[in-house]
Amino acid sequence: MDVDDFREAGKVVRRTLRRAEREISVGDDLLEVAEYLEDMIRDEGAEPAFPVNLSLNEVAAHYTPGPEGGPEIEPGSILKVDVGAHVNGAIGDAAITLVFDHELGERLAETAREALEAAIEVIRPGVTCREVGRAIGEVCRERGFRPVTGLTGHEIERWNLHAGVSIPNDDLPGYEDELKEGMILAVEPFVTTEEGDGDVEPGRYVEIFSVKNPNQRSRVNLRRIYEERRSLPFARRWLGSSASKLELLRLSRVGALKAYPELVERNGEPVAQWEHTVLVTEDGCEVLTR
Ligand code: CO
DSSP states (O other): OOOHHHHHHHHHHHHHHHHHHHHOOTTOBHHHHHHHHHHHHHHTTOEESSOOEEEETTEEEOOOOOTTOOOBOOTTEEEEEEEEEEETTEEEEEEEEEEESOHHHHHHHHHHHHHHHHHHHHOSTTOBHHHHHHHHHHHHHHTTOEEOTTSOEEEEETTEEEEEEEEOSSSOTTOOOBOOTTOEEEEOOEEEOTTSOSOEEEEEEEEEEEESOTTSOOSSOHHHHHHHHTTOOEEGGGSOTTOOHHHHHHHHHTTSEEEEEEEEETTOOOOEEOBEEEEEETTEEEETTO
């Protein structure tokens, strides 16, 4: 397999997250942050593989601002910055958690980061997805926290963000697939408190969609989106005024689009996330987004 494009996409993601870490601060508007980071991905010669996800506090994933603007970052919050870039469909996907004056949030973020490192340590051909999940779950419990098992890591293929096997965030039955050399995996521990449920539920808020049927009639030019990015997710705010929320929800109901509503921790507890994309090698893995 040609991994050069995946390495390049990973490098763009790494640079974008480094800038996010340096420059995002309290008072920033999330719409400006999202546009800034997506512009950086394009300036680096890649395209966003999905809208930059900027999920606050108990929102675990799939929040991106709408065209009318996002909330500002307030003190006492934690922000998951999940960034994807693609080069000719080869995707890099990684995430960090930024903490703004939130002591519990610091410990959750540190735990997610350590859980990811523990997962990376065990990844090699022949290891099962379940064993990787076990490493993640153990770190979470040792720190007195709970892994979010309602979310999983995922295999990546060209033009396909969620392909093949899934990597659970704990030692769970049903994830017995063995890793193979050459697989590309996005590993993403999500961690919440012991008071957390450990699962997520869809909220009412949805701004992220992907094309399932480009031939459906609509004011929104589905064919053009599909030609540009196939079924990679996009943000409503990328489409301009033709794409009302009502029209995108209608297209989701008839099966032309897939909607990705925000995913919220069921008990409303804060969630931290850390993520890297890795390539499984002969005797371990290469972290493509580090
Ligand atoms: Co991600």
